[in-house]
Amino acid sequence: MSEQPSAIARDAKQIHASLKELLKTKEPFDREIDFQRKNLRRRHLSLLLVHPYAKESENAETHLWMQTSYAFISDYKQRLGRIDRAVQRQPQQSGNPSRHGPVEHRKLLQRFRQFLAEEDKFWTQFVVRYHRSFSLDEAHPVLVTLGILSDTDTTDEVPRANGRNHFQFPASTSFTPPTPADRESRLTILSKALVCLGDIARYREQYNEGGGRSKIGSEEGGRKRNKKGGAFTSDIPRPRNYERARICYEQAKFLTPHDGNPSHQLAILATYEKDSFASLVHYYRSLCVKHPYETASDNMDNLLSKTLDHWRPNEKDDIPSDIAHVPKVLIEEFKKRIVVLHALWWLGHESNDQLTVKEVDNIFNQFYNLISERHLSVEFIAQLITLAQGALWKVRMLQDASSVPNSKSKSRSESSLPSTVIEARIYTHLLSLYRAILEVGIDKLKEPPPMDSETDLAQRLIAEFRRTLPALRIAGKWLRANYKYVMGDPEAQGVLNRKGKSRDVVKSPGIISPSSTETIDFWSKYAEFLRALSRAFPAERLPDLSFPLLEDIEMRGFRPLKTYMDRQRDCGSDDSVPQKESEVHPNDVQLMRIKDILNDAKALVKMENSPLAIYGNQFVLRGVESQVQPIPSVPPSFNSLLALSQNVPPIDLRRRCDDGAYI
Incomplete structure (x- = not known):
């Protein structure tokens, strides 16, 4: 008869306390410590695999990692760090240097790497056992991707070392989660x-000094003498490869898209690679989910703070003119500008407001040019869009939290901009990014199609245009998910607050202020783009989308999009309908994207007070439909949507003054 969960939990608590005391006086590889560690691990495994639904089993997986793995990893790292510091402090006597420190370091490092290798085997076996104990079939493709299981693997036993239960797992158990919520909790574990x-793979690579890698904690580079003490060898060390850790984090994110921990770990990897832009993207992805990883907020603050510490407004002038126009240099410079812009918003000082407005314009122009010249990848364009979406969502959430007593939101000084102004700045930046993509599309769709395009629509998929399609889908989903917010005219709210007026201005719903020039520009370009798109790609000739696309999978759980990207295959059991992207020609996938973009636009047309309308099978702005063709009856004018609640004259979107004002 197995022990009761309460007794197991009580034993685990006592063993853990004893283990902490032992670690103060003994080495982490001491036999007594190792015995106690494995004893503690058996207790946690029993709670997880034998008594999974007991209240004592709550957070047992966290205790398993923190108390029997990470505590020892941390101890090894601290000991290695102390030895390194001691060696650096030792006076280097010529002809007779002390070898005690380096030898001790090498021995301890070898033990640490052996420990990590054993931990990798244990956690691999735990994953297999947990997957099978709870029949988590949806995780099977993930484990196949990681190479933990094969496509044909149907065995029920945990792999054993030398035929023995090396890690002392309890006897095989089988539990079927009784509810969807419980199943989700098992997948989370x-x-x-x-x-x-992934963490173990990351530490193994960090502390791998073989194969030409630099020593952990040392500067990348530096000349070294060869083994015979002769000529200097190359000063370029072998770069570290964190691919295994990356795959583990990505598959964990795929399995539980509503959990922010995997994205946070991906941000750490990007930090190792000195890619601040990618780090920022992952930090926002870690925070903009149902279960945010709060540590990401502090780490993101540190990243943005360091960015401003090292930022110089005229840094571009330091780039040699002969490489200033190299695409790779242009992209890196563009990424730096994006991170600096987010850092300025994060700081929120009023003195930087005009600078951020100017930077938004510069970024719009640079973004448009980089897309037009085919320098940006599909992934980067989509990441830039989601980065702005995440920043806007985060500032909105902080603003809501600031009204709650005892809120942990960052306090703002008297010299800081009102949060509604920062929100308006980010909002207009997001719309300007959308507009840049739309203008590229409008420009490319004007080009005459190839001769055979009447029969093959795919020939109209110009390279610059097709790279923007995933981002355009994400933008359309965002508009649908945030339609009420967009029609609340955040741009005007920011202007009103900037002038010192109350944020609670009485304003009719669905009315866009004439001062919201970016909002008006966006809707105008959106309608123009949709007309060009529907002319080039008639909807009735486009294939239906019947499965999740790559961006759907990537964006699952991203709260600014709500559930609009959580697409499930909707073709039922019809084997004639494609079930995944690999079964369809890439050109057909792009045509499916276009049809979905048009479908989102049609859904926006049906919404209350929509600025869009369809007349003569073409998308137009309400009130300017005469640009397309005469219509017998005039629908409700879009002018009414643009007028303030005061007696402001209607606005005609067809004419615009040189200074940017509408007349």
Whole structure:
């Protein structure tokens, strides 16, 4: 008869306390410590695999990692760090240097790497056992991707070393989660285990000094003499490869898209690679989910603070003119500008407001040019869009939290901009990014199609245009998910607050202020783009989308999009309908994207007070439909949507003054 969960939990608590005391006086590889560690691990495994639904089993997976793995990893790292510091402090006597420190370091490092290798085996076996104990079939493709299981793997036993239960797992058990919520919690535990595997892979690569890698904590580079003490060898060390850790984190994210921990770990990897832009993207992805990883907020603050510490407004002038126009240099400079812009918003000082407005314009122009010249990848364009979406969502959430007593939101000084102004700045930046993509599309769709395009629509998929299609889908989903917010005219609210007026201005719903020039420009370009798109790609000739696309999978759980990207295959059991992207020609996938973009626009037309309308099978702005063709009856004018609640004259979107004002 197995022990009761309460007794197991009580024993685990006592063993853990004893283990902490032992670690103060003994080495982490001491036999007594190792015995106690494995004893503690058996207790946690029993709670997880034998008594999974007991209240004592709550957070047992976290205790398993923190108390029996990470505590020892941390101890090894601290000891290695102390030895390194001691060696650096030792006076280097010529002809007779002390070898005690380096030898001790090498031995301890070898033990640490052996420990990490054993931990990798344990957590791999835990993942297999947990997957099978709870029949988590949806995780099977993930484990196949990681190479933990094969496509044909149907065995029920945990792999054993030399035929023995090396890690002393309890006897095989089988539990079927009784509810969807419970199943989700089991998948979350499995996802955490994959993150643990990723962390172990990361530490193994960090502390691997073989194959030409630099020593952990040392500067990258530096000349070294060869083994014979002769000529200097190359000063370029072998770069570290964190691919295994990355795959583990990505698969954990795929398994539980509503959990922010995997994205946070991906941000750490990007930090190692000195890619601040990618780090920022992952930090926002870690925070803009149902279960945010709060540590990401502090780490993101540190990243943005360091960015401003090292930022110089005229840094571009330091780039040699002979490489200033190299695409790679242009992209890196563009990424730096994006991170600096987000850092300025994060700081929120009123003195930087005009600078941020100017930077938004510069970024719009540079973004348009980089897309037009085919320098940006599909992934980067989509990341830039989601980065702005995440920043806007985060500032909105902080603004809501600031009204709650005892809120942990960052306090603002008297010299800081009102949060509504920062919100308006980010909002207009987001619309300007959308507009840049739309203008590229409008420009490319004007080009005459190839001769055979009447029969093959795919020939109209110009390279610059097709790279923007995933981002355009994401933008359309965002408009649908945030339609009421957009029609609340955040741009005007920011202007009103900037002038010192109350944020609670009485304003009719669905009315756009004439001062909201970016909002008006966006809707105008959106309608123009949709007309060009529907002319070039008639909807009735486009294939239906019947499965999640790559961007759907990537954006699952991203709260600014609500559930609009959580697409499930909707073709039922019809085997004639494609079930995944690999079964369809890439050109057909792009045509499916276009049809979905048009479908989102049609859904926006049906919404209350929509600025869009369809007349003569073409998308137009309400009130300017005469640009397309005469219509017998005039629908409600879009002018009414643009007028303030005061007696402001209607606005005609067809004419615009040189200074940017509408007349």
